[in-house]
Amino acid sequence: TQLLEQSPQFLSIQEGENLTVYCNSSSVFSSLQWYRQEPGEGPVLLVTVVTGGEVKKLKRLTFQFGDARKDSSLHITAAQPGDTGLYLCAGSGSTLGRLYFGRGTQLTVWP
Amino acid sequence: GAGVSQSPSNKVTEKGKDVELRCDPISGHTALYWYRQSLGQGLEFLIYFQGNSAPDKSGLPSDRFSAERTGGSVSTLTIQRTQQEDSAVYLCASSQRTSGSRETQYFGPGTRLLVL
Numbered sequence: 001t002q003l004l005e006q007s008p009q010f011l012s013i014q015e016g017e018n019l020t021v022y023c024n025s026s027s028v029f030s031s032l033q034w035y036r037q038e039p040g041e042g043p044v045l046l047v048t049v050v051t052g053g054e055v056k057k058l059k060r061l062t063f064q065f066g067d068a069r070k071d072s073s074l075h076i077t078a079a080q081p082g083d084t085g086l087y088l089c090a091g092s093g094s095t096l097g098r099l100y101f102g103r104g105t106q107l108t109v110w111p
Numbered sequence: 112g113a114g115v116s117q118s119p120s121n122k123v124t125e126k127g128k129d130v131e132l133r134c135d136p137i138s139g140h141t142a143l144y145w146y147r148q149s150l151g152q153g154l155e156f157l158i159y160f161q162g163n164s165a166p167d168k169s170g171l172p173s174d175r176f177s178a179e180r181t182g183g184s185v186s187t188l189t190i191q192r193t194q195q196e197d198s199a200v201y202l203c204a205s206s207q208r209t210s211g212s213r214e215t216q217y218f219g220p221g222t223r224l225l226v227l
Contacts, residue, residue: 004153042115042202042218043154088153097142097206097214098167101153 003027004091006102013079014110021074021105023089030092032065032072033099037086079109113137115219117203123225124193132188132222136205143186144206144216145178149199157201160186193226200224 004025013019023032031050035043047056049065049072056063060083062075072089086106090099116135124130136143145157156170160180171177175193180186190197200223204216 006153040220042204042220044218045215048215090154097216098144098156098159098170099154099216100156101146103151103153 003100004089004102006087006089006105008105009103010106010108012108012110015080016078017109019076019079019107021087021089021107022071023073023102024071025091026070027091028069029100030069032069033090033092034063034072034074035088035090037088037104043086043088076107079107081109081111083107084109115203115205115217117201117219117222119222120220121223121225123227125227126195127192129189129191130193130224132190132201132224134186134188134203134205134219136184136186136203137207137217138184140205140207140217141183142206142214142216143180144204145186145188146202146204147199148202148221154202157188190224193224195226198224198226 004023007022031048033048034046036046037043047063049063052067052069054065060077064073086104088104089102092099118133143160146154147157148154158165158178159167162183163180175191178188200221202218202221204218206214206216
């Protein structure tokens, strides 16, 4: 059973398009993190959201944490080929520090 | 280098053999995590170390899997009598804080294990 459900699993778009990736759970998390992973490498942290309703922006990427701290979204504006990669959301509980990962969204942006 | 390093980067083994995977965390990081990433799956938690002790081993899939950490630094993940379903990328991460929910886990590049 996957604690965090990500959608879509695959996304293939043209350069310049906008997209949104969703991360949903029935559980409440203390914080939620978004990672990006490229082939042959480990995940790299993009952002951590902590407060319900929080919105964080990182250049063309906008991250939102749901009011109830059960879900999150990642919106990319004007996608570029350099955005291609596997995007993973991960939730943190209140103890021990382990992360619960979603299955990821494989994004491909074509020039 | 300053990041998390793992060795070997790739490992091909025959079913039934034992393998050892090594993780060198970032210097000074007290927490160390092992995760497994199978094709099409997210990262699956295996075990967590705080110093040399492992307060959370709940993710180890069977008793064929074990891990240790010595000197509060290097960790070794051992898989005995490997099976084909053990084929995956094994990722190690380390962090500086273990309390609260705002620690950042820094991941190594992983060891790609293929069991034939």
